[in-house]
Amino acid sequence: MTTDLLAAVEAAAGLAVFGAPAAASRREPVVARLAGLGTEPVRHALTRSRELLPQLAELHDELGDLDHVVLAGAVQPRDAGAGPETGSPGRAALAVARTLGLDLTVFDGPDPARVCGLIEDEELLRRTVTVLGAGSGDLRRVLLAGYMEIGLTEAEAARHFVATSGPEALLTGADGLAVVVAAALAGADVGDLLDQAEAVLPSLEADTDNPALSLGLALAGADAVALVNDGTGLEALAEWIAPLLTAAGLVPVAAESPESPGVRGQDVTTIAYGGSLAVGTMPGGRGTAPDIAVNGPLGAHFVVWHRAAEIAARLRGARPHEPAGESGDDVTLACTDGSIEIFTTADVRDTAGALRELTAGVHDHLSVVVLLDPASEAELAELRPLLAAATERPVTLDTAPETAADLRNGTFLQITGADAADVAVPGTAYTLGELRADRAAAARRAVTRHGRPLLRLHLADRADGVARLLAAARMLRA
Missing domain, CATH: 3.40.50.10490 (Glucose-6-phosphate isomerase like protein; domain 1)
Known part of the structure; x- marks a missing residue:
């Protein structure tokens, strides 16, 4: 793996992958193995998100006094065939919120400490709107009880919930798009993020200037991957990327800094990510240049990393996560x-x-x-x-x-x-x-x-x- 970031660059729509193998020279040997990885699912999701924007603008104005947004995800144990989340809505929402400086909290599991912190703070609870993702029924019941305890009627409390699926959904076509709804209500310019994602989309099937393919090829040949924030504006992205790489059979390390233990090593590929980077440099001084650098707008990162992980999983022959089951023994x-x-x-x-x-x-x-x-x-x-x-x-x-x-x-x-x-x-x-x-x-x-x-x-x-x-x-x- 080269550490000369100028040696190879694949770029499209403002996002560049420096230092990974050029996609054009390696596409033919792998194209058959990538059959079926089309862009239609991504285009469909982006189109559905775009169609929500007028409704989200109206809802944002209507709920303007509720300035603290909670995104509630699944809390039930996963079904027998379920594995790790490969594109967690909660982690994506946190990346948006922390990058843009928004007030957004994620309940991505049954953590009583986080929930207690909200329902025991009456002032915060009164100005909270909760976006209900799939599997969040138990959290809704808990929070509804909290509203009743502070004197709200069930009808008054209902205003504090935005369902994104099922018969109670307030938004037409929002099913599965809880992260878009939560980000918009928290004040994100979702239209701008969608523009960034749509701009890079045509590159996913291109023979040249295809950063997703170039990054995917590099990941396919990696083992452990150290993800380092280069300090140029993107926050909490590594936590969203990590499950994608885990599902592709890689070992993702969300590193604290370029000089942290475990970032370097013979079998560790170091990837820096950020919004913009002077090529070949990294915070931390001499000797900290990454193997690969991925730089560009946040919306493009979401598209490119997701596709790159799919490519790596296909080329590595990564197997689906096996069900947890009941046959194993717990440690004593x-x-x-x-x-x-x-x-x-x-x-x-x-x-x-x-x-x-x-x-x-x-x-x-x-x-x-x-x-x-x-x-x-x-x-x-x-x-x-x-x-x-x-x-x-x-x-x-x-x-x-x-x-x-x-x-x-x-x-x-x-x-x-x-x-x-x-x-x-x-x-x-x-x-x-x-x-x-x-x-x-x-x-x-x-x-x-x-x-x-x-x-x-x-x-x-x-x-x-x-x-x-x-x-x-x-x-x-x-």
């Missing part, structure tokens, strides 16, 4: 270290020993999933570089339990915690915390069924557990 409690309960089959006595045992066995990559509250997850972001430095292998970190696409490889660490407060789902016999625990357990069973190494650390006291865990991780290089 091995010992307790203060507020940390350690679940593993290894003979360990404390957290440091458990981490040392786990990291010593990492030969491919380490997948870390943190299922806590936002503050604890933010603190534990330090784990990824600490573990990458200790293992000298790619380390991924995510906050969704269903993140492993290919369980033939990898070592797994899942971090869970006791909920300080839980939320009962009205009309059911379960809570949001129980739903989340069920999803986490299903993910663990999938790992153990495939015989992959797994360590689960459960923080009975989150604040103390986070401190203990980070202290143990820092000891790995001592």
